[in-house]
Amino acid sequence: MKREDTIEIRWHGRGGQGAVTSAELTALSAIHENKFAQAFPSFGPERRGAPVLAFNRISAEHPIRVRSSVIKPDIVVVLDPGLVTLINVVDGLKPGGWLIVNSTRSIDDLQSEFSGDWKLAVVDASSIARELLRVNIVNTTMLGALIKTTGVINIDSLKEQLEVKFGARAKANLEACRKAFATTVISSIKTGGQKKVRTFAVENLAKWSELPVGCVVTDVGNTKQFCTGDWKAQHPVWNDSKCIKCGICSLFCPEFCISQQKDGYFRANEFYCKGCGICAQECWTQCITMVEEA
Amino acid sequence: METLSIYAPKLITSREYIASGHRACSGCGEVLAMRYVCKALGRNTIISNATGCMEIISTPLPQTAWEVPWIHTLFENASAVASGIECGLKALKRKHGYTREVKVVAMGGDGATADIGLQSLSGAMERGHDFIYVCYDNEAYMNTGIQRSSETPFGASTTTAPSGKASMGQHTWQKNMAAIAAAHEIQYVATSCSSYPFDIMTKVEKAIKIKGPSYIHILSVCPTGWRCPSNSTIKMGRLAVETGIFPMYEIENGKYTLNIDLPKLRPVEDYLKLQGRFRHLDKDNTAEIQEKVLDEYNKVKRLAAGNKAK
Structure with missing residues (x-):
């Protein structure tokens, strides 16, 4: 059984975008803060460009015994803007949870597309990554948005992990992370709205x-x-x-x-x-x- | 480059036997190799495909990219299943007057060929079944996340042979599958590369004509596992041939022919430095690889020259 204090995160990305690295960095930072944490990808063929999942569990108090993939996340992070129209990213997202999306679209525009009892945060991570890292790999940038919205980890403990993982490239990654931290737009809970029923291309097959x-x-x-x-x-x-x-x-x-x-x-x-x-x-x-x- | 050969792509049939919408990584060289093989094979083909990248990406159930009869087998029995199909066809001909000429083809990756399926391949070749075995060699178990196989080159870093302080990655040399196949004294053995479509198609066409087993080993560039940009697939295959790392040759009834015999080979650095899996190699490692590559290349060259002298 999952304990109440455990926070579960699901990462949606594409093969090669670094969703697994994001999850790893999050877990390592949490462990650095003397918390208990897990990070793991979903098992499957690893193909560049295909939609992939990665998961985190973080608990401040108790060791985590659950090893299964996250079905009912507290936080969903979407690394690729295209994924929101392709798969049901909010599947199982808990009431009061967080949906954090990398998108160039405005928060109102996105909110009209999703409605549910959770909070939405939007950041244009692709532009930040292209500007500061010169590649469209948004994993570290999106960590900034995650920290800003939910505070599950501290940016200082992340800094240390980035230095271990990326060495000389850590500085630019941290800069991107901080910029995302500063520019993430957050909406409040929008309750009572009619939940939109959407069908995705895959479901028609x-x-x-x-x-x-x-x-x-x-x-x-x-x-x-x-x-x-x-x-x-x-x-x-x-x-x-x-x-x-x-x-x-x-x-x-x-x-x-x-x-x-x-x-x-x-x-x-x-x-x-x-x-x-x-x-x-x-x-x-x-x-x-x-x-x-x- | 001769002006006419520029327009050579137009000579290839536009008929595809694998559909678009398959799930290969962007820039996959293996699916390209398979496409050329299938174009040369044509419609009258039954394919037995071992588990591996090409099986995973072409048949995400309930979908299939195949437009020829195709069966998914396990890692270890692609050749055994192909043997069975070939015997079944023979029985149909003998007992029920079936007349169509159908070629049975077994396919597998380097893991399914050189590691797990080697016994069934050896058995099928020894029994002399009329089939073609095509090995798509991308030099590791790529679809499960880049684990080493016996075809992984010396020095390459994989997830199960990682480079680091204690190890320089893969520390063994590649298994010579073409020589193993040739040791079965089958009529036709060839090596080819995904960047040379006409070479692949010519070799498959030759293999179709053989009554009995034939073996084609195709180096298939894997940008994901080799850690190189996805647009460099074709270039990387050409470099493998131009540096002599992967000599393209045929063995017809024991006679060697070197298909691309370059007057001067490029240094192996040209190939190694472009791939992330070799990034950690130092000068000594490179020199060691260079020596071994020249050794192997000259061995094939001597065998080919021996034929000419006869």
Whole structure:
């Protein structure tokens, strides 16, 4: 049984964004403050860009015996802005809990999308990370937002852990963390609102339990229904005036999503493109540039 | 570069046998290699796929990316299942007048080939089943989070062979799977790399024509596990070949042919320094790797030259 004083955190991120590192740093900082803490990822295939989960449990008083994944979190932190429309990030979030989102959208805009008996905090961590760290990896930045909103750990104890983990790069990471701390916007509880029922793309797909005996999939190539395009952080843009229509981009596309249009030029199907950038790298005439997702 | 060869991509069929929407990491070289293999195999194929990255990413139940008959097997029995399918087809032909020519193909990663599934592969090759075995070698168990395999190169840091104060990462040399396959005296053994689509397709087409077992070992670049940018996949594969780290050759009835024989190899640093898994290596380690690479490369070169002399 989980004790009452244990705080549970669920991190939503994408493979490679550092959700696991965030959870680890949180736990290490809590342990540094003489608390009891756990950090662990959800087990599964580790794929760059795919939605992933990481978990924390922190208790000031008691050792934590529970080892299962967090189902009813007190705090949910979302590292990737795209995830809020993709999966149900507030699944199981406790009344009075916290939802902390990295987004460029305003807090009112986001609040209209979610309504529930919990508090919302928004920070534009991607812009902070790009400015201060020069990469769109927001794990340490989002820790600033977590500290500001919930105070589960202290920023000074985090500082020490950052130095151990990142060495020379700790300074910039801490700066990003502090900036997020300063710019996080917090809303109060919005109760009484009608809870919106939302369906997510994944829920419309067939379920494994509906398969015939022997797990035979009769619908060939039905991964085509699955949008892998929302994994990407950047997308290719063609400059047709330089294109010689050789098709090397199409040949080397690991998503098989680049095809020749009627006019002879090539385009990527954004529904599948994961933004790896191979096409831009391999193009003979360098007519492809990778543009960051808005 | 000859001007015509620039337009070579257009010669490849646009028919895909793996659908988009698969869950491979962005920039996956292994799924690219599999795509070229399947393009060359065509429709009349039954694939037996060992557990591993390619199985995980192509069939997240209840979905499948496959557009040819495909069966998921365990790590250890991809070749055994392929043997069974091949025997079943033979029986169908003998007893029920089945006439279509179907090629049975077993596929697996380096773990399923060189570690866990080696016994069933060896058995199937020894029994002489008419099948192709394709190994996609990304040099570790990538889908479970980069654990070392017997194909992990010397010096690479993995999660189970980490580099640090006490260790420099993987301290053993790679298992030579092509030589092991060749030791079974099968008709066709080849090595290829995910950055060379035409090479892969030519080799698969050759293997289809063989009556009996054939083995193709494909180095498949894994940006996630090799810790390199996802857009460097193709470049990394080319560097592996151009530095001599991964010589591309064929063994046809015991005769070696070196497919890409460069007059001068690039230094291995060009390849090593671009990958996070080799970041910790010092000059001595690099020199040691360079020596071993040249050794192995020259061995293949001598074997290939021996054929020419005959």
